[in-house]
Amino acid sequence: xxxxxxxxxxxxxxxxxxxxxxxxxxxxxxxxxxxxxxxxxxxxxxxxxxxxxxxxxxxxxxxxxxxxxxxxxxxxxxxxxxxxxxxxxxxxxxxxxxxxxxxxxxxxxxxxxxxxxxxxxxxxxxxxxxxxxxxxxxxxxxxxxxxxxxxxxxxx
Amino acid sequence: xxxxxxxxxxxxxxxxxxxxxxxxxxxxxxxxxxxxxxxxxxxxxxxxxxxxxxxxxxxxxxxxxxxxxxxxxxxxxxxxxxxxxxxxxxxxxxxxxxxxxxxxxxxxxxxxxxxxxxxxxxxxxxxxxxxxxxxxxxxxxxxxxxxxxxxxxxxx
Numbered sequence: 237x238x239x240x241x242x243x244x245x246x247x248x249x250x251x252x253x254x255x256x257x258x259x260x261x262x263x264x265x266x267x268x269x270x271x272x273x274x275x276x277x278x279x280x281x282x283x284x285x286x287x288x289x290x291x292x293x294x295x296x297x298x299x300x301x302x303x304x305x306x307x308x309x310x311x312x313x314x315x316x317x318x319x320x321x322x323x324x325x326x327x328x329x330x331x332x333x334x335x336x337x338x339x340x341x342x343x344x345x346x347x348x349x350x351x352x353x354x355x356x357x358x359x360x361x362x363x364x365x366x367x368x369x370x371x372x373x374x375x376x377x378x379x380x381x382x383x384x385x386x387x388x389x390x391x392x
Numbered sequence: 393x394x395x396x397x398x399x400x401x402x403x404x405x406x407x408x409x410x411x412x413x414x415x416x417x418x419x420x421x422x423x424x425x426x427x428x429x430x431x432x433x434x435x436x437x438x439x440x441x442x443x444x445x446x447x448x449x450x451x452x453x454x455x456x457x458x459x460x461x462x463x464x465x466x467x468x469x470x471x472x473x474x475x476x477x478x479x480x481x482x483x484x485x486x487x488x489x490x491x492x493x494x495x496x497x498x499x500x501x502x503x504x505x506x507x508x509x510x511x512x513x514x515x516x517x518x519x520x521x522x523x524x525x526x527x528x529x530x531x532x533x534x535x536x537x538x539x540x541x542x543x544x545x546x547x548x
Contacts, residue, residue: 238513240452242398280473283472283473284476289532319437319441328516330516377440380443
């Protein structure tokens, strides 16, 4: 299978300067403000995006170094299959976040709820269109209940 | 900004053999069955994934050829900024779908609601964890109402 080469379309700026600073799940990034500095050549592609309250970002986990097939997530005490986690150390270190879009000024997007590191290379922006909302039952596997407990500072 | 090189972790199989066959939005792919043939070296990374009802797939739009900064989406009659659409023709041709996970047998994942083309190179699998569900108001910009109309075969 052939290799795929991507080029950053911009840079994410956030308050998180190192992996120790960054929230472990987007739920913990609520109200964290950041910006996206888009390569100005793509500014026309932002047209109409300001109509959306939320946008999906795909980015490069640029601090990722290698991966293991099983990992112990921060939310858990057991080894879990890598693809059942959001660990940044993946075969293809791609990150995914849904953030709130506050405003766009030229090539700068003002966002909230960002959990990515400062300086993260951005690969794509898509409008966020909720799927399955109020439509289907969702099962959350090993994560079930753990996020709520963590938000309530309960023992996991 | 430096280039990023990715390698497929597997192949998506679906009934859609060409872009003309493929649904234009995941909403239209409901109940469409497909499989993921994961590179067997990654099989241990699937552990615990079967606890999740839905998974997020990031894949390569391998039939994408170039891009324009404004496009006329299938759901619409106006030119829209590329990043306000899900067009496969993007600076980094990355696709994103949330699908239902029916079962996993060794390195084969049986999925539903798949809208990707047959033969699509898969880049990442993440557990689907709903965000914003029942939590915040979502604005859908130019798409608002169009999906429902299309599902009801109304004029857009």
